[in-house]
Structure formats: C-alpha cells, structure tokens
Amino acid sequence: MAMLQRQITAAVKVSETRLRQRLRLGERVIEGWIFLAGLLAIVVLLGIIFILFKEGLPIFAYTSPWEFLFGTEWCPVSDPPTFGIAPFFVSTLMITLIATVIAVPVGVACAAYLSEVAPKRVAEAIKPIVEILAGIPSVMMGFIGLALLSPLVQSAFKLNTGLCGLTAAIMLALMSLPIIVSVSEDALHAVPREFKEASYALGATKWETIWHVCIPSALSGIAAAILLGVGRAIGETMTVLMVAGGALAVPVSPTDPMTTMTAAIASGIGNAVRGGLQYQALFAVGLILFALTLTVNISAERVLERQKRKFTR
Amino acid sequence: MTTGVVNSRRISQRTALTFLGLATAITVVPVLFIIIYTIINGGAAISWDFLTQFPSQAGRAGGILPAIIGTFYLMLGTLVFALPLGVMAGIYLTEYARDNWLTRLINLAIVNLAGVPSIVFGLFGLSVFVLAFNFGLSLLAASLTLACQALAMVITSSREAILAVPREYREGSLAIGVTKWQTVRYIVLPQALPGIITGAVLAISRAAGETAPILVVGAAFLLPKLPQSPFDQFMALSYHLYTVSAHVPNMPKETVWGVALVLLVVVLSFDMLAAAIRIKTRRRKQS
C-alpha cells in the first residue's frame, strides 16, 4: 500500500513538473515581449530623432547652416529656391513670448487663488473646468480665434486683418493656462504648512503670506510650470496655422501676420515633393523645433526634480 | 501702530486678492463661453441628416457622417496599437525593471516623448509609415502615428494604475508559489484595470482632437465613400473643422459651428467618461 502511494506520488510529481515547465516556458515568452514593449518609448524617440536627421540634414549640403538659420527669405518655389527660417524662428519667439507674458501672471495668480484663497468647494468646482480647457482640441481653439477673436483684434488695432501674431498669442496663452495652473498649484500645495503658519503668527495678512512665503517657496515648481507652458506654446500647430496669418516675411510687430515653425511645416509639407529640397528643409525645421522643445522640457523636468527633492525629507 | 498703516495693508490685500480672483475668472470664463457659444451657434445645424449624410457642395450642405466615422476609426486604431503596447510597457516598468541606467533612460524617453510637438509626429509618421513602410496616406498610417503620440500617456497612466495596487496582494500571491507573471495577470492587472482604462479613454479622446499629424499622413477633405480598408484615406472631424473654417469660401456659418459642436461633444464626452470611471473607482475603493 505504501509502495502504491509512493508510485502515485512520483507520477503526480512528474506530470506536475511537465505542466510547470510548459507554463514557465510560455511565461518566459510573454516576459520577453513585455521587455520589448518596455523599450518601445526609447525606440520611438530614437526613431523620431533619426528620421529628422536623416530627412533634414541633407538640406545643409544645399544651404549652409548659417544661411538656413538666419536667412530671411523662405522661397521654395523661386529659382534657385532659398531656405531661410528667420521669419519662422522670429515668429515662434514673438508669439511664444507674448503668450507666456500673458499666461504666466494669470496662471500663477489663478493657481495661488485655488490653492490659498478659494474655499475648498469652490476650488473643487473650478479645477474640472480648467481641465476641460486643457481638453479642448487645438483646431477648435484655432477656429474660435478665427471666428471670434480675430475680428475683435482687427477692429481694436485698426488692422487689415485680425489674423496676426497677437491673436495667435492670446489663444496660445489660453491653451497654456491649464498646465501652468496645475503645476503651479501642485508646487504651492507642497509648501509646508509650517511656513504659512509661521507667517500668520507674525501678523502677516493672507496676501503678504502668499507673496512673501508661498510663492518664493514654490518658485522652482512655478518655474517648471512656466517652462512647460513655453514648451506647449512652441509646439502648438493648428491654432497658429489658422490664426497667425501665414505671411512669410520676418514679422516686425505682433500685429503682423506671421508663420511659426510649426505652421511652416504643416502648411508646406503637403506640397513638398517627397525627398526634394523643400521636403528636406521642412524636416530640418522639424529638427530645430524638436531640439527646442526637448531642451525646454528637459529643463522643466530637472527643475521639477529639484523641487521634489527640496520638500521630501 | 497707526490705523493708516493697517488700512493700507488691508487695501493692498484686498486689491491683490481681487486680482487673484480676476485671474481665475480669466481662466475659467473663456471655457464656459466657448462651450456655450458653440452650443448656441452650432446647435441649429445639428439634425439627424447632419449626422448621417455625406457632405455635398464641398461641405456646404449635407452632413458630416464620414468625418464622424473617420474619427471613430482613428480612435479605434489608436487604441488597438497604443493600449496593448503601452500597458505591457507599464507592466515592464513596474514589475520587471530594475533600478539601472536602462530604466532611467526609458523614463527619460517617456517624458520627452510627451513633449514632442504634434507636427513632428506627423513628419515621423509621414517618413516612416507612409513612405518607408509603404502604407501610403491611410488610416493605418494615421492610427500608428497617433498611437506613437499616445504611447507616453498610456504608459504613464498604466504605470500609475499598476503601482497603486497594494504590495500585500503581490506578496500574498508570490508566497504561495504563484509565478510573477501569473500574479500580474490574475491579481495586479484586474485591480489596475480601471486606472488603465481611464488613461486609455483620455488618450483616444486626445487622438480624436488631433489635426496636425493626420494632416500629413492621410486625412482628406471630401471623400465619396467611407474607408473600406485600413489602407484607404479617411475623413476626420478635426480635419473637417480645419478645412471648412479656414479653406472653404462661402461656408454657411452654422454648418461650421455644427462641426465644431460635434467635435467638442465627442472629445468632452470621452473626457467625462474617463472622469466618471475615476470617480466611481475612488468611491468603490473607499467603501
């Protein structure tokens, strides 16, 4: 009886082991796929960098980098074609600057209001609305700018057309607000309560506490918020495409119609002969655009890391 | 202490706080204004015909059915590519990855991918999917492009959802001789599912609103038929709005607002779906 039991035990162990081996092999395969999926983000990012270089670099055999970056004539159809992106670069800079100057004070002030002043229920009601703003598609914001804002700008500044950098900058400012508000609010929330209590205990008013204690403590988080907003503004395409006017000259004032780097790519790529000079030039613009947003976003990430380290003890 | 000093501080406090409230109003009012204005102006155009007919007269009459269908095809395509890969990447990062240079590089890549401008994704999709893979201007190329763009978001939200599953469940499973993958598949993933779904819904809601990438890889304005295969070109609400608002002369105003309204409804309803799932999950966890 004992021998039978031992035989049965042995048999069960064998079939168990075989089943286990089959299961483990299957799992190894799955885990292999999981590892490959993990690498995907790197693969895609490297792919983007590779493509931008591969398709864009050849233009510098035709145009020198200096002429490309600082040339003021973008004429793909002239004979010979010239590719100077100064108009686009200046436009991007101008629109981003104005949008940031508008959005940062408003955004940080709103964040301060939500974090320090508003009663909890009001803040809870307002935050979803800000999130909805973040969710409105850029083509929709472009349409609103086109239909509603540009006539206003046109009449306010007595222009020929309201489609200009200023209109784009205002819409862009609206679109950057959610990220500035949310990241600044996180930063303000992270300010330890003890700082604020110390300030109140010394007899400071709420505003004085906000201005002299909260905002300075949250400064690096706010800086990160600003950088992220700037990154968003630089990379925005549809809104500026629809609203900034599309002119190819270097803009002199915000009320000039202009074309940013993003809009230049979007409007030009459809017509460009695949592999031709304009195609290469547009990819090169993409490369510069990518480098610009990458720098801004990496800086923002670094600042955020520093902020996190400051307040985790 | 003179009352003069106290009063001036109180006045500056009041002005300052008013400014803060004003800033909040500036942030909030436009959203509400946009939504209400769109409903008012676009509502007139919405009719059963508008939603179910093909456009005629270069979009000035008829309906926007192919654009709606095209947008849904795009959302589906993005989901099909981005969700499995993004979730698997999230599983790798939470359950299998060790704290080494490779993991740090992956995290860096994810953060940077999230910040890449949408038109650059368009260029990438054009060069890789349309040309190199030879998919041509197509739904497939567009779905893959939008999936690449959605990847960062899906990975991040999956990772957060999986991390939120309490360690005790994993320990309890491993301690009775269950393998790591079985633990992930039968314990961790089911628990993380609501968070993963929320992230996926938000990602495809964003895909529905994207215009710049699809401009470059396959969206078309007026197509006579619905796409019959993934290799066909397609119409999309976002691209349709762009074209009718900026490139078609003599467009009836309410048609354009109607398109905007439909796009807004699609995007916002998916956003609200995600929020609803999030709230329902939080409430269930608390009970």
Added chain:
Amino acid sequence: MSINLNVSDISAKPVQKCVTKLKTERVNLYYGSFQALRNITLDISSCAITAIIGPSGCGKSSLLRLFNRMNDLIPNARVEGNVELDGIPIYDAKIDVVDLRKRVGMVFQKPNPFPMSVFENVAFGPRRHGIKSRGQLEEIVEKSLRQAALWEEVKDKLGQSALALSGGQQQRLCIARVLAVEPEVILMDEPCSSLDPVATLKIEDLMRSLSQSYTIIIVTHNMQQAARVSDMAAFLMMEPDRAGVLVEYGPTAQIFTNPKDKRTEDYITGRFG
C-alpha cells in the same frame, strides 16, 4: 503517463519521525551595505513549532523570509552562507524559487486576502498550479477551510467577498489559502499582531493542530504567545551595529525558565525590549 488522481487521496504529509526540516549555516544577510543578520546557524525540526523572538527591528522577519526567499524581492538583498530545506541548499542557482514558495508557504502580519470571493481566494493557488476541474477545486477549498477551522463559518458564504470577513476570519482564510497548495512548511510572520485576543487564541489553537502535519515557524514579539504555542524558541538580538545575531536557541521551556545567556534572561524578564 497519465493518471486520474484525486489530489486529496494523497495525504499532506505521511506521519514520520522528527527530522531537521530547515537549517541555516553561518548565514549573513545584507541589504546593500547594511548587514541585517550575522552568522545565523539554526536547525528547525520538522515536528516542532519554532518561535523566533526578540526586540523589534532585530531581523526576525528577515530571518523568516530567508526560508522562502521572499528577501529576493528586495532589490539589493544578498545572502551569504547556506540555507537548506530537506538537506537541499535553496539559494542554489538551479533552484526553482516558485516551487520553493509552494512548499514553504507564508502568512503575513496583516491579513491580505485577495479582493475576490472566499472561494476564489483559496482556489487561487491550486488554479494557478494547473487544477482546472471545478469538482477538484471544491474539494480542495473545503479541505483547506476545514483545516483552517474556518469552514463552518463561511460554508454558506463562499461566494462573498473575502474583504467582508472579520480580521480573524481573514487571517484564517489566508492560512487556508496557504494550505490549499499543500506546503510542507508554514511560515507565520507575527500572524496575530493585528487581531483581537479572541481571534488570537483561535489562531493559536489552529497552529497547534496544524503542527501535526506541517512544520511551523512563527515570528512573534509577544513572549507569552511564544511560551504558549511553541516547542522551540530562537532568541534574536540586535548588536550595536544593528546586525541581528542568534543569542540562544533551545526548547521553549528551557529558554523561558532557565536561559543560558544573560541577554536572553534580560529580555525574558522584561529588562529591555
């Protein structure tokens, strides 16, 4: 060769004489550069309930987790020395850790039932090990719940969520969950510390009945519990550099009434800890 077998036909452990079930030889455990355990040498008998006692933070749980390699889950944990189960070194590279954890099960300090029904909790282990037949699973679930002294209380609510049970019931459910995979050793890491006294006594009774068929090692910071429940006791203490060492190991009765080491005596009599 295929044999149709009822898993319950094979008893959990044939009655046998007492042997060394687990042992450690001069084991050091490091977390990175921090040494958690130093020079631990211990023989665990198969038919005794062994208690690991000592002040908090001295490494009792770390020692317990050596036996089912749960320390492997900590990124920079490193084990030096020999740990054996039935004479086979378990830190050998060829050892199947998953199988080890099936043979050496663990119950945790805070009950951690899965967010599933009572039935699914107990059936989870056997299901993952390949048992698909509903009939077999039902048998295993009932047998395990009976062994864990929980069957009568939950037999009508097998489909209910395990999270609805009381703390003591949840812990017995976790014990049933471990029993369902037919282990040889059950490790218990302060199993009663989050339970009320009534539930605690129920679990202690359970331990005594289980020790007939399983080797049980329990970590406890409650000396009275150790005295009530265990046959052998190992007293661990922290040295100045915070590494845990084994001060004394012997029959519980002897440790508590006639300790050989003064440090043991100081701890037992409450002078510190």
